[in-house]
Amino acid sequence: MSNPGNHPTDGSCIFCKIVAGQIPCFKLLEDDMTIAFMDINPVNPGHALAVAKGHWPTVDVIPAEVLAAVAKTAQRVAKAVIGELKPHGVNLLQANGEGAGQSVPHLHIHIMPRRPNDGVALNWEYTPGDKAGIEAIYKRLKAVL
Numbered sequence: 519m520s521n522p523g524n525h526p527t528d529g530s531c532i533f534c535k536i537v538a539g540q541i542p543c544f545k546l547l548e549d550d551m552t553i554a555f556m557d558i559n560p561v562n563p564g565h566a567l568a569v570a571k572g573h574w575p576t577v578d579v580i581p582a583e584v585l586a587a588v589a590k591t592a593q594r595v596a597k598a599v600i601g602e603l604k605p606h607g608v609n610l611l612q613a614n615g616e617g618a619g620q621s622v623p624h625l626h627i628h629i630m631p632r633r634p635n636d637g638v639a640l641n642w643e644y645t646p647g648d649k650a651g652i653e654a655i656y657k658r659l660k661a662v663l
């Protein structure tokens with residue numbers, strides 16, 4: 519496939535190559551702004567990715583309407599995963615930056631089916647936070663929103 523929607527692309531990006539049809543994938547669906555395909559390193563069976571067609575690395579730079587389209591695609595895939603594979607649960611995960619574990623700098627949402635005791639390190643025990651500390655950060659964020 520070429521680039522009929524004139525999305526921004528990056529010639530060195532693996533997901534741009536998948537979007538352009540230069541690298542094969544198990545494509546689940548495609549629309550104007552998004553594509554969804556199976557992850558080649560599945561955390562559990564059914565692990566899939568909802569991906570923007572355009573090359574935007576992270577949540578802070580992608581246009582809101584494209585992010586909304588990726589979320590909608592993730593929901594469609596999640597519904598299929600839940601209905602067909604009946605996993606114990608599903609996490610939607612979207613990483614931004616190396617520190618968050620992002621390995622492909624092209625925005626995508628993981629649709630990650632979960633199995634009991636699968637050892638996926640996404641969940642954590644609750645530890646009550648310090649109210650003053652929460653409030654101080656809250657004030658900084660509120661001031662820029």
Ligand code: 5GP
Pocket residue numbers: 532541543544555556557558559560612613619620621622623
């Ligand atoms: P991230 O670490 O950026 O949140 O997620 C990137 C995901 O892309 C990983 O789960 C990885 O397995 C997947 N991935 C990397 N390269 C390819 C590829 O060439 N094809 C497919 N289908 N998935 C890929």
Ligand code: ZN
Pocket residue numbers: 527528531532533534535572573574623624
């Ligand atoms: Zn890209």
